[in-house]
Amino acid sequence: MDISYIVTIFLIGFIGSFVSGMVGVGGSIIKYPMLLFIPPMLGFSALTAHEVSGISAVQVFFATIAGVWAYKGTGYLHRKLVIYMGSSILLGSFIGAFASGFFEETAVNLVYAILATIAVVMILMPKKQIPDQPAHLISFNKPLASGLSFVVGVASGIVGAAGSFLLIPIMLTVLKLPTRVTIATSLAVTFLSSIGSTIGKVATNQVLFMPAAVMIIASLIASPIGAKIGQRTNTQVLQWILAMLILGTSIQIWYNLIW
Numbered sequence: 001m002d003i004s005y006i007v008t009i010f011l012i013g014f015i016g017s018f019v020s021g022m023v024g025v026g027g028s029i030i031k032y033p034m035l036l037f038i039p040p041m042l043g044f045s046a047l048t049a050h051e052v053s054g055i056s057a058v059q060v061f062f063a064t065i066a067g068v069w070a071y072k073g074t075g076y077l078h079r080k081l082v083i084y085m086g087s088s089i090l091l092g093s094f095i096g097a098f099a100s101g102f103f104e105e106t107a108v109n110l111v112y113a114i115l116a117t118i119a120v121v122m123i124l125m126p127k128k129q130i131p132d133q134p135a136h137l138i139s140f141n142k143p144l145a146s147g148l149s150f151v152v153g154v155a156s157g158i159v160g161a162a163g164s165f166l167l168i169p170i171m172l173t174v175l176k177l178p179t180r181v182t183i184a185t186s187l188a189v190t191f192l193s194s195i196g197s198t199i200g201k202v203a204t205n206q207v208l209f210m211p212a213a214v215m216i217i218a219s220l221i222a223s224p225i226g227a228k229i230g231q232r233t234n235t236q237v238l239q240w241i242l243a244m245l246i247l248g249t250s251i252q253i254w255y256n257l258i259w
Contacts, residue, residue, distance in 0.1 A: 016030040063219035098204060
């Protein structure tokens with residue numbers, strides 16, 4: 001890798017991790033299309049869908065550690081919900097990541113496009129704003145939370161994501177959690193999901209370790225900064241930022257798949 005390629009990968013990782021830390025996602029939903037399209041646009045060799053998903057899986061593992069740490073002690077981290085959703089999504093993400101090694105590239109991109117489209121619809125659905133309150137005072141439907149997180153894990157494991165771009169709208173619209181509790185808790189669940197995705201991608205030789213290392217360094221710097229800014233940003237603004245980012249990437253992937 002020459003220095004210009006390293007800088008490009010670092011900037012992709014930094015921008016994606018900053019935004020993901022701010023809105024409470026692992027970042028694959030943002031960085032997947034950036035890694036897929038930006039390097040060849042700048043004259044570098046293109047990464048395959050499998051390589052992009054492998055790099056994303058490893059990077060999310062480290063980005064979410066930094067993001068969760070930034071929410072430590074805020075009172076927004078729902079530990080019981082992390083246990084129920086995290087254990088289910090960990091299993092599902094490993095299954096999805098391992099199975100993805102047998103998928104064609106077009107199939108991986110198609111799964112990403114479908115997931116992103118579903119996420120945008122769920123985020124933009126009208127919902128009642130739940131007032132912020134300490135996480136330990138909030139109850140939730142345990143079987144529903146576990147079942148949905150398993151399905152999200154399988155689907156997101158295929159594209160090397162940790163599923164937070166789907167977990168957030170599910171937590172907001174189905175489980176009816178406050179936005180800040182959703183953001184903090186989704187980062188912790190995403191971390192557990194990324195363990196399964198990373199193991200599955202490494203086991204099926206889908207990870208380029210040098211670009212992944214550059215992305216990791218960028219995420220460890222940018223993700224905590226984004227999380228701190230997100231804690232001081234209006235929650236509706238955060239939801240719209242996330243929706244617009246996912247919508248833009250979804251349109252780009254669908255365009256490439258169809259034309």
